[in-house]
Amino acid sequence: MAPPAREATVATAGTGGDISTGSDRPSPLARRATPHGDALPERPATTPPRTDAESPMPALGVPLPWAVLIAAYYLLLVSAGGRLLLEPVPLGLVFNSMATNLLQGRFDVDPAAIGIEAFVRDGRTYAYFGIFPALLRLPLLPVLDLATIDVSRISVAVALTIGALASARAVTVALRALPPGPFHDAIRDRLVLVSLLSGPPILLAFQVAVYEEAIAWSWAMASLFIASALRALTTDRGFGTGTLAAMAVAAGVCLLTRPSTALGLYVTLALMMLWRMTRRDGDDGPPWRRFFRRLPEARIVVPTLIALLFVSAAAGVNWARWGNPFVVADMRAYVHFLEAFPERIARLETYGMFSLQRIPYGVAYYFVPVWMLRSGGEYPLKPRIVELFDSYELPAASLLISDALTLTLAIVGVGALLRGRTGSIPRPGAAALVAGLCISPALMLMAWYMAFRYRAEFAPVLTTLACFGATSWILRAGVWTTRKRGAVQGLVIALFIVQIVSAHVFGLTSGLLPRGIGLHHMTDGIGEVYWRCLTLGCSPAGEGSE
DSSP: OHHHHHHHHHHHHHHHSSSSSSSSOSSSSSSOOOOOOOOOSSSOOOSSOOOOGGGGTTTTSHHHHHHHHHHHHHHHTTTTTTTTSSSTTTTTHHHHHHHHHHHHTOOOOOOHHHHGEEEEEEEEOOOOOOSSSHHHHHGGTSOTTTTTTOOOHHHHHHHHHHHHHHHHHHHHHHTTSOOOOOHHHHHHHHHHHHHHHHHHHHHHHHHHHHHHHHHHHHHHHHHHHHHHHHHHHHHHHHHHHHHHHHHHHHHOOOOOOOTHHHHHHHHHHHHHHHHHHHSOOOOOOOHHHHHHHTTSSSHHHHHHHHHHHHHHHHHHHHHHHHSOOOOOOOOGGOHHHHHOOOOHHHHHHOSBBBOOGHHHHHHHHTTGGGGGGOBBTTTTHHHHHHOOOOOOEEEEOOOOHHHHHHHHHHHHHHHHHTOOOOSEEEEEEEHHHHHHHHHHHHHHHBEEEEEEEGGGGGEEEEEEHHHHHHHHHHHHGGGGGGHHHHHHHHHHHHHHHHHHHHHHHHHHHHHHSSOTTTGGGGTTTTHHHHHOOOOOOTOSSSHHHH
């Protein structure tokens, strides 16, 4: 790490409106972290280490006034400036009906509430959505008429606030142990800001329905999960009983909300616990002996029991709905949609809900939207897309643009993880965290339905890898030249601006366009499709799946 005077000079050169002041004073977003890492032995940091007590960090990841402003901003976005706060959203009474019936020990819903998304079995109507958003409404039953009042927008705003603040905290805890300085603050502060002003909080806020509510809460739980995991990986306290129990609760609540997200969290939790049970920690015995010796410990038993409790609850819900604890949704009971689109069942039987054949097209959908490009007036990919997918929803967005800074740092993070440049973060623990979190995005790349909102499934692993990438850059910055450090900061500023602006543009575009129209409008260029939909309107092909 460079001497303080040189660090201040380098960090202020050519950075424009840098959040960092160029001095040793902490930035307004969070107080400076304490260095206890090791990374550059040839040029060690000159600032003496500080204890956690000497460098407090906001519990929310940002100061309370910032958190309040962010929550208000999300509420304005989901309610169109406050005008639509209690206005009904598509299928907005589903969780209200589910909550009312849960009090009677039933798991069905009102057919009028679920509409075309109904699953019918043994004469009763069910929804495939998890029950957690319905459980949140139970305290409202005595005070609100949930038969008519739709609180979906408020619920989404709360979920987005929790998820965004948890993501911001994940960044601050991941970087707090690194050598302090303006370069550190500049990287951290911009990564915190993109956690708050881009990604799921912005992409999901402009178009609110039952689908967005489910995925917003699942993302919030995943964000809490990674914040706890990164805190444990970067502090001396490590994975104690409380931390692992909190991670198990987050994964369990997610399981009752959106199983595709929860699967990644459960696998991650298992991998982290396995790593903790087999690492040496002063025990030179073989790994299998360490595993069995630590198996009865409270920090293993307690989170395991919590995780199993939620699994049992989810299995009970599945049994009540479908007669099988292992079935999340019985597509044969999807009566209205199958009547409207009979080809869906044939596609499902041929390729299943998830197929490896869809991965290249999934990569194209989420990263490089070449599927909307024409050649000679035709869409070359259309025949294969129609064969493999239920729908390719508009807008044609790209994570390369809407998550430009996060994705760039995530790529750096992959390299750092492969080379073992994770600073004070144990490499096996970091690898276990990333490996588990990759499951949900992989499922989205193979899924039979491509939806704009599914980008939220990529956020947890990208945020985690971005933290590792930021760690790598901060540790290496001490041996960079002044010019290189200035160039990196300039790149960060440019990518930061691109990410914030493009996330709002994509989110707003999603809010203006109907759902589920991607496949059904591969007849004109993307510009013509957008113009027709925005000016003349276009009929959606039907609502998508969760």
